[in-house]
Amino acid sequence: MGRIKTIDNTSRKDFILKKASSLFREKGFKSASMRDLAEVVGVEAASLYNHIKNKNELLHEICFKVANRYNEKIEQIEAEDISPLDKVEKLLRFHIQGMVQQFEEVYVSDREWKYLSEPYLSNFHTQRKNYRKRFASIIDAGIQKKEIKRVDASTAVLIMLHAISGIESWHRSKQKISGKELEENIIVILVGGLKK
Amino acid sequence: MGRIKTIDNTSRKDFILKKASSLFREKGFKSASMRDLAEVVGVEAASLYNHIKNKNELLHEICFKVANRYNEKIEQIEAEDISPLDKVEKLLRFHIQGMVQQFEEVYVSDREWKYLSEPYLSNFHTQRKNYRKRFASIIDAGIQKKEIKRVDASTAVLIMLHAISGIESWHRSKQKISGKELEENIIVILVGGLKK
DNA sequence: CCTACCGATCGGTAGG
C-alpha cells in the first residue's frame, strides 16, 4: 500500500504541475492564484498543499525541468562529430520542437522565471548564462572555420533563441502551417542568415 | 493660473508614466503595486489618483503609445518608393532602435499587453494583428519580386519581431557592443536570412 | 481532501 500511495502521489503532483504550467502560461505566474489552480485541478485550494510545498515550488519545478533538458541536449551536441553550423542547426531544431511539443512549460520557463525565489533565481540565471555561452562558443567555432559569417556570437544566440520563443503566437493561432513547415521556415531564415 | 496648472499636470502625468513603464518592466504589471509606484514617484499611493484614473490606464497609455508609433511608421514606409527588401530592412532598423531607445515602454507593450482591460485589450489585439499582416504583405511582395526567399511570410514576421524583442537581455547586460553594432549584427542575420 | 480561518497586501475612495 505504501508503494501504491507513492505512485499515486507522484502522478497527482505531475498532474498539478501540468495544470500549473498551463495556468501560469495563460495568466502569468503572479496573476494566477492558488484558488485558480485548485479549480482546474478539481480540489479546494488548501488541498493542493498536501502535494506541494508552496506556489514557488511549482514555478521552480517547471523552470528547472526545462533548463535540465537544455543542458543535457547541448552537452550531447557538443560531443558530436559534426560541423559547428550543423550543431547550431540541431540545437535550433531542438528548441523549435520543444516550443511546439512542450509549449506551456517552455513558455513559462522563458517568460516567468524572474518570479523564481532565491536561491533558485540565482541558480537559474547562472545556468541560463552558461547555456548561452556554450551556444555562442559553437557559433564562434563556426566563424573560425569560415562556415559562419563574422557576427557577434552572443547577439546571434540572443536573437535566435528569442526568435524561436516567438512561436508562441503561432501556437495560439489557427496554425495555418504545420509544425514541420514552421520548423523548416525558421531554419531557412536563421541558418541562412548565419551561413557564409 | 489654469494654464500653468494644466502644463504642470501634463508633465506630472508623463513623469508618472515613465516611472510606471520602468516599474512594470522590472516587476511585471501584476506584480508592481500602486504603492511601489508611489514610492518611486515620491508621493503617497492615494495621491497618484489625482493624475490617473486607475492602474489599468497606465498600462493602456503605455501600450497604445508604442502601437501608434508602429502604425505611423509602417504607413510611412509602405508609401516609400523602395524595394520590398529595403522596406523590411527599414522596418527592422526602426524596431531595433525603438527597443534600444524606448526600451522600457516597448518592453512593457510587448510582454504585458495581455493584462490590458477591455475594450483596450481587443483593440490592441486587432492593431497588432493588422500590423503583422501589413508587414507580411511587404515580405510577400519581396517574394513575388524574387528578392526574398520563398518563406511563409507570417512566420518570418513573427520570428523577426521576437528576435528583436530579445535585445532586452542585451540592454540589461554590460553592453559589450554598441547599439549601432547590435543593429548591424541583427540586420546581417535577419536580412541575410531572407535575401535570395 | 475539506472547512474554517489567519495576517498581509491589493486597488481604490472619502474627506480634507
Added chain:
DNA sequence: CCTACCGATCGGTAGG
C-alpha cells in the same frame, strides 16, 4: 497631496 480607511483577494495553516 495626505491621513485614514474600505472590501476583496492573496498565499498559506490548523485541525480534522
